[in-house]
Amino acid sequence: xxxxxxxxxxxxxxxxxxxxxxxxxxxxxxxxxxxxxxxxxxxxxxxxxxxxxxxxxxxxxxxxxxxxxxxxxxxxxxxxxxxxxxxxxxxxxxxxxxxxxx
Amino acid sequence: xxxxxxxxxxxxxxxxxxxxxxxxxxxxxxxxxxxxxxxxxxxxxxxxxxxxxxxxxxxxxxxxxxxxxxxxxxxxxxxxxxxxxxxxxxxxxxxxxxxxxxxxxxxxxxxxxxxxxxxxxxxxxxxxxxxxxxxxxxxxxxxxxxxxxxxxxxxxxxxxxxxxxxxxxxxxxxxxxxxxxxxxxxxxxxxxxxxxxxxxxxxxxxxxxxxxxxxxxxxxxxxxxxxxxxxxxxxxxxxxxxxxxxxxxxxxxxxxxxxxxxxxxxxxxxxxxxxxxxxxxxxxxxxxxxxxxxxxxxxxxxxxxxxxxxxxxxxxxxxxxxxxxxxxxxxxxxxxxxxxxxxxxxxxxxxxxxxxxxxxxxxxxxxxxxxxxxxxxxxxxxxxxxxxxxxxxxxxxxxxxxxxxxxxxxxxxxxxxxxxxxxxxxxxxxxxxxxxxxxxxxxxxxxxxxxxxxxxxxxxxxxxxxxxxxxxxxxxxxxxxxxxxxxxxxxxxxxxxxxxxxxxxxxxxxxxxxxxxxxxxxxxxxxxxxxxxxxxxxxxxxxxxxxxxxxxxxxxxxxxxxxxxxxxxxxxxxxxxxxxxxxxxxxxxxxxxxxxxxxxxxxxxxxxxxxxxxxxxxxxxxxxxxxxxxxxxxxxxxxxxxxxxxxxxxxxxxxxxxxxxxxxxxxxxxxxxxxxxxxxxxxxxxxxxxxxxxxxxxxxxxxxxxxxxxxxxxxxxxxxxxxxxxxxxxxxx
Numbered sequence: 001x002x003x004x005x006x007x008x009x010x011x012x013x014x015x016x017x018x019x020x021x022x023x024x025x026x027x028x029x030x031x032x033x034x035x036x037x038x039x040x041x042x043x044x045x046x047x048x049x050x051x052x053x054x055x056x057x058x059x060x061x062x063x064x065x066x067x068x069x070x071x072x073x074x075x076x077x078x079x080x081x082x083x084x085x086x087x088x089x090x091x092x093x094x095x096x097x098x099x100x101x102x
Numbered sequence: 103x104x105x106x107x108x109x110x111x112x113x114x115x116x117x118x119x120x121x122x123x124x125x126x127x128x129x130x131x132x133x134x135x136x137x138x139x140x141x142x143x144x145x146x147x148x149x150x151x152x153x154x155x156x157x158x159x160x161x162x163x164x165x166x167x168x169x170x171x172x173x174x175x176x177x178x179x180x181x182x183x184x185x186x187x188x189x190x191x192x193x194x195x196x197x198x199x200x201x202x203x204x205x206x207x208x209x210x211x212x213x214x215x216x217x218x219x220x221x222x223x224x225x226x227x228x229x230x231x232x233x234x235x236x237x238x239x240x241x242x243x244x245x246x247x248x249x250x251x252x253x254x255x256x257x258x259x260x261x262x263x264x265x266x267x268x269x270x271x272x273x274x275x276x277x278x279x280x281x282x283x284x285x286x287x288x289x290x291x292x293x294x295x296x297x298x299x300x301x302x303x304x305x306x307x308x309x310x311x312x313x314x315x316x317x318x319x320x321x322x323x324x325x326x327x328x329x330x331x332x333x334x335x336x337x338x339x340x341x342x343x344x345x346x347x348x349x350x351x352x353x354x355x356x357x358x359x360x361x362x363x364x365x366x367x368x369x370x371x372x373x374x375x376x377x378x379x380x381x382x383x384x385x386x387x388x389x390x391x392x393x394x395x396x397x398x399x400x401x402x403x404x405x406x407x408x409x410x411x412x413x414x415x416x417x418x419x420x421x422x423x424x425x426x427x428x429x430x431x432x433x434x435x436x437x438x439x440x441x442x443x444x445x446x447x448x449x450x451x452x453x454x455x456x457x458x459x460x461x462x463x464x465x466x467x468x469x470x471x472x473x474x475x476x477x478x479x480x481x482x483x484x485x486x487x488x489x490x491x492x493x494x495x496x497x498x499x500x501x502x503x504x505x506x507x508x509x510x511x512x513x514x515x516x517x518x519x520x521x522x523x524x525x526x527x528x529x530x531x532x533x534x535x536x537x538x539x540x541x542x543x544x545x546x547x548x549x550x551x552x553x554x555x556x557x558x559x560x561x562x563x564x565x566x567x568x569x570x571x572x573x574x575x576x577x578x579x580x581x582x583x584x585x586x587x588x589x590x591x592x593x594x595x596x597x598x599x600x601x602x603x604x605x606x607x608x609x610x611x612x613x614x615x616x617x618x619x620x621x622x623x624x625x626x627x628x629x630x631x632x633x634x635x636x637x638x639x640x641x642x643x644x645x646x647x648x649x650x651x652x653x654x655x656x657x658x659x660x661x662x663x664x665x666x667x668x669x670x671x672x673x674x675x676x677x678x679x680x681x682x683x684x685x686x687x688x689x690x691x692x693x694x695x696x697x698x699x700x701x702x703x704x705x706x707x708x709x710x711x712x713x714x715x716x717x718x719x720x721x722x723x724x725x726x727x728x729x730x731x732x733x734x735x736x737x738x739x740x741x742x743x744x745x746x747x748x749x750x751x752x753x754x755x756x757x758x759x760x761x762x763x764x765x766x767x768x769x770x771x772x773x774x775x776x777x778x779x780x781x782x783x784x785x786x787x788x789x790x791x792x793x794x795x796x797x798x799x800x801x802x803x804x805x806x807x808x809x810x811x812x813x814x815x816x817x818x819x820x821x822x823x824x825x826x827x828x829x830x831x832x833x834x835x
Contacts, residue, residue, distance in 0.1 A: 048364050049609055052169040054203040056372040057361075064395070065402060071508050072501060072608050074402070079200040079231065079390055081398075083501045085608040 029096060032073060032089035034063045040094040047088055054078055055092060110151070110160045111270050112187065116180060116211060117195035118204050119166030120494075120613045122223040122253045124148075126195060127163040128625045129257055154263040162189065168203075170210040171364075172333060174538065184214055185324075191269045192216045193262075195251065198228035198235055199614060201383060205375045206368075209279055212244070213324050217273035219265055220244065221251035227614050230393060232386035240382040246274035281370045284358045285330075288351040292326045295347055330355065331364040394494070394614040402498060411502045414495065415521055418486040422525035426478035426556075437474040441467030465650035469643040472704055473635070476764070479525040479556055481631055487518065487533070488626040492618030497610055504608060510593030513537065513605040516546040520589070523553030527765035531772055544773050545593075545601050548781055551761040552589035554582050557705035561756055564709045568736045569749040577753070585757050588792070599824035600831060644767075653700075661692075674699050684809050685755060685793035686748025686801065693742065694752060701756065703763045708756065716742065751797035758789035780827075784820075791816055 028043040042059045045051055054077045055061065064081060065074040072083045117123045131150025148163040164183060165176035172178045184192065192211055196204040201222075211218055222228075222235065241248040247265055251257075280286065328336040329348055340348060352363045359366045400406055446463035454462075490496040496518070504514025515537055523530035530550040534543045554562070562581050566574040656667040661676040675696030679689055687694050693715035701708040716738045743749045760766065760782050770778040795813045798806040 046362060046365060048171065048362075048368060049173065049607075051365055051368040051372075052171065052206060053609065053611070054206070054372070056369050058369075058376075059372070064398075067404070070505055072504055074398075074501070074612065076390070076395070078202045079233075079392075080203050081395070081612040083497070083504075083608055083610045083612060087604075088607050088609060 027095065028093040030090045031061070031063075031075065031084070031092040031094050032066070032086045034066060034094060034096065036063055036066050038063045038096060040096040042092060043095040044093040045091075047091060050082075050084070050088060050092065053082060054080055055082075061094060110158050111190040112160045112162060113266060114162045114164055114184065114187075114189035114192045115195060116164045116184075116192050116207065117166065118168055118197060118207060119611070121166070121195045121197045121204065122251070123166060123195050124163060124626075125253045125619075125622050126193075126221070126223075126251065127161060128622075129253065129259060130161055152263075154267060157267070159266070162187075167207065169207055170214070171331070172335060178335075184211070184216055189216070191266060191273070192218045193266065194218050194220045196220055196222050197224045198222040198250070199224045199231055199233065201228075201233075201235065202372075202375055202379045205378065206371060208244070209371045209375060212276035213279055213327065215276065215324070217269060218244075218246045218276055219269045219274075220246060220248040221262065222248065223251045223253055224614070224616075225250050225252060227392075227616065231390065234384040234386060236382045236384070240378070243277060243378055243382065245277040279371065279374055281367070282359070285355055285366060285370060288355050289323070289326050289330065291351050292329055292348060293322060295351075327367060331367055392614060394612070397615055398498070398612070401495075402501065407502050411499055414490070414499065415517075418483070418490070418521060421486050422479050422483045422522070422556075426482045426525070429478035429481075430475050433474045433477060434471055437471045438467075441470045460654060461647075461651075464654075465647040466643075468650055469647050472764070473643060476526055476528060477631070477635070480529045481627065483522050483525050483529055484627040484630045485623060487522075488623040488630075489618055492616075492622055492626070494613045494615045497612050500610065501612070508605065510549075510590055511597030511601055511605060512545055512549075512593065513539070513542055513608060515610075516542060516549075519546050519550055520553055523550040523555065525556055527551055527553075527555050527761045528768045531765065531768045534772070539605065541601055541603065542605050544777060545596065545605075547769060547773060548596065548777070548784075549589045549593055551765065551781065551785060552585045552592065552758070554585045554757060555705065555761075557762070558756065560706050561701075561708045562753065564712070565739075565749060565753055568739055569743070569746050577750075581753060581757050584754065588758060588788070592788070595821070595824065599821065599828045602828055602831075671699050672696055681790070682755075684798065685751045685790065686743070686745070686797040687752065688742075688744065691742040698755070698759065701762070702760060705756075705762055712739070745801060747797050747801040750800075751793040754796055755789045755793040758785060758792060760785050760789075787816070787820065 029040075034040065039060065039062045042055055042057050042061060045055055045057060047055075055075075059077055062076040063073065064076045071086055073086060073089050075082050075084055075089070115123050115127055127148060127150065130152050132152075150161050150163075152159055152161065162183065164180040167174070167177045167180050170177055170181040170184075172181055183189070194208050194211055196208060208218070208220065220241075222237075228235065237248045237250070247269065249261070249265060251262065281289065325336055329340075330352055332352070337345065337348070355363045355366055361369070401410055442463050445467055446459060449459040449463060487496070490499065499517065500514040502514065503517035507514050507517055516534070518536065519530045519533040522533045527550050530553070531547045534546045534550070537543045537546060559578075562578045563574070566577040566581075570577045652670045655670045657670055657673055658665045659668045659673060659676070661673070662668075675698075676692050678698070679687060679692045679695045682695055682698075683689065693712065696715060697708045697711040700711040713735065716735055739749075743752070761769075766778055766782060769781055791813055794809060798809045798813075
């Protein structure tokens with residue numbers, strides 16, 4: 001299992017495809033795993049469509065609605081509200097605001 | 103104004119979706135507008151004109167887009183229009199309540215070097231949300247005029263028209279957007295190293311003006327940016343050596359920033375925007391909780407969300423079906439009087455031959471009447487949809503519906519076309535255009551015929567009242583419900599075979615709620631209705647004329663020993679009766695088969711056909727003396743069908759079999775011949791299978807075992823065939 005992970009990481013480095021963010025454990029969370037009312041800052045996002053809609057690295061977000069059984073989440077970015085597919089939200093990493101993390 | 107180049111100045115309206123672009127376009131051009139498709143794509147193209155101070159101006163309404171990246175057909179046509187047609191001025195409509203996100207498109211327009219005039223709409227919502235925008239300050243940073251635009255009843259276009267005129271006389275030069283120094287360095291390398299040797303640079307200018315030179319320079323920088331972003335339209339034009347040089351530069355940017363190059367560019371654009379917004383926007387209250395958020399807390403909540411959604415959808419259904427009913431009768435009566443009676447009378451006065459009279463008054467007139475009867479439900483559906491769209495609830499409805507629509511492999515937005523299908527299948531197929539993904543559009547179109555359209559209701563009522571007089575309401579409700587169940591089962595079947603891939607990723611904006619304007623709703627409805635009449639109407643008319651002609655071409659009846667002359671349709675009825683025998687249609691009940699054929703061109707025709715055939719003289723000749731004496735319609739029907747099982751099996755067939763020719767024609771227009779053929783064959787086989795199995799199980803006999811086994815074999819064959827189609831689809835993709 002460990003060897004497979006190492007191989008995968010080596011493969012990513014070798015082919016220079018940084019599709020997954022290099023977050024340290026506990027440093028940031030996928031957007032899809034944040035609960036309602038949590039605010040945070042986008043730490044990593046490789047999806048151009050959502051970047052162009054304002055979910056760029058450094059943008060402040062607020063999780064407006066996240067029910068685990070639903071296929072989508074609603075997120076507030078600046079003055080816009082977006083319905084995001086959970087599959088997309090899973091790949092966006094958020095650094096949760098310190099005050100809330102405590 | 104640069105009058106040497108173009109006689110009529112072209113003004114393009116650009117902006118994000120739902121910012122009021124079309125409202126402004128309608129306010130400027132009024133009825134002087136035309137709708138068409140952009141060449142090669144199905145993206146709508148709206149153009150119009152207006153006059154101001156004795157000059158004529160052409161206005162182009164570009165599609166609502168978030169960026170010019172070219173990821174969607176909308177973005178591609180907007181970008182290519184600006185690059186190739188070089189509009190004299192771009193009026194960029196920006197939502198003041200969401201300035202940051204809207205400025206992303208503005209920045210891209212600035213990078214194109216286009217002369218811009220910015221109009222801030224939704225100022226009232228911005229005010230309500232406590233936002234104050236310093237217009238002069240914003241204008242000084244951007245390099246062009248910024249003004250407020252209040253698109254309500256009191257909208258006075260004079261200021262805007264004056265500003266447009268001023269912008270055309272002195273085209274503004276937008277500010278320059280600077281990227282990270284390392285990105286700028288590589289951008290420079292690409293500009294000088296790659297583009298200078300390439301045909302991408304603009305060499306079409308003979309005697310360039312200052313504005314043209316500026317435009318050409320900006321275009322080259324834009325091309326360099328597009329190359330960094332990896333835009334295939336530009337990269338594929340490069341020679342192999344240049345492509346390698348470009349890859350080197352892009353890799354250097356990615357190494358420096360640890361991000362994909364396209365994301366680096368987008369991030370840097372937002373870097374500029376963030377600084378700008380911080381500088382020019384003042385927030386009167388902390389946080390950005392809005393009125394719409396408070397409403398959404400209730401309307402999207404677990405307790406109220408779903409019930410409210412169903413109430414709204416029920417109202418749409420009710421309006422489409424009930425409100426249109428009296429108008430259908432009026433239009434049908436009016437058009438019949440005009441096109442059939444009066445036109446027929448005129449032809450008689452002119453002593454025209456019978457075939458010419460039939461062609462004009464019956465076939466053509468009948469076709470016009472049929473299309474006319476579609477107009478009221480379509481009008482009321484479009485009104486309802488416009489209200490939902492303009493108020494902002496449509497996006498919320500799609501979000502709520504997504505939860506259960508995903509289970510059958512469709513996105514939430516597909517719920518609307520399916521709902522529209524209860525009114526009429528034709529606009530339902532047209533409504534699938536709101537879905538972005540072609541797979542979702544096709545899948546939703548294939549399921550719309552399962553929703554019992556308004557024309558099927560008279561058939562259900564007519565037969566249910568005769569065969570199940572005490573329980574007609576339950577039977578009718580059951581038939582509607584059965585259609586929905588079969589749509590779900592077909593959805594699951596197609597999801598696991600033909601459309602195996604997941605529905606498109608959902609990224610949708612929830613626009614703020616606002617009260618829709620009467621003019622806006624009426625204009626939206628009118629343009630959609632006009633589109634239906636002009637585009638779909640033509641195809642439907644041709645099909646109806648063809649079927650009308652088939653119903654009067656008389657041939658000898660090969661199924662009768664007397665060989666009397668009957669219409670081609672009637673022969674078709676006799677021909678298909680043996681196929682319908684396993685579902686309880688006996689060989690002497692050929693009238694039911696004819697009704698199925700006439701139902702192909704309008705479902706309500708089933709009732710008319712049955713009324714004329716089952717109470718006709720023919721019947722009394724064929725039946726025994728004692729029955730002929732009492733040939734009331736209901737008794738004849740009961741006698742011919744024999745038992746309630748056959749009647750219910752027939753109703754189940756009517757629920758599921760092929761939609762009318764008008765809907766098939768619409769399907770053909772939207773998805774081509776192959777999928778229309780697939781729908782026709784699949785629905786007819788499914789209808790036959792369901793009706794046959796129902797009849798054989800409920801009226802069980804020794805032969806039933808054989809038919810049930812046959813049914814199971816056919817179901818297996820359908821499944822294998824669908825799997826095969828799915829595999830082919832994957833291979834093609």
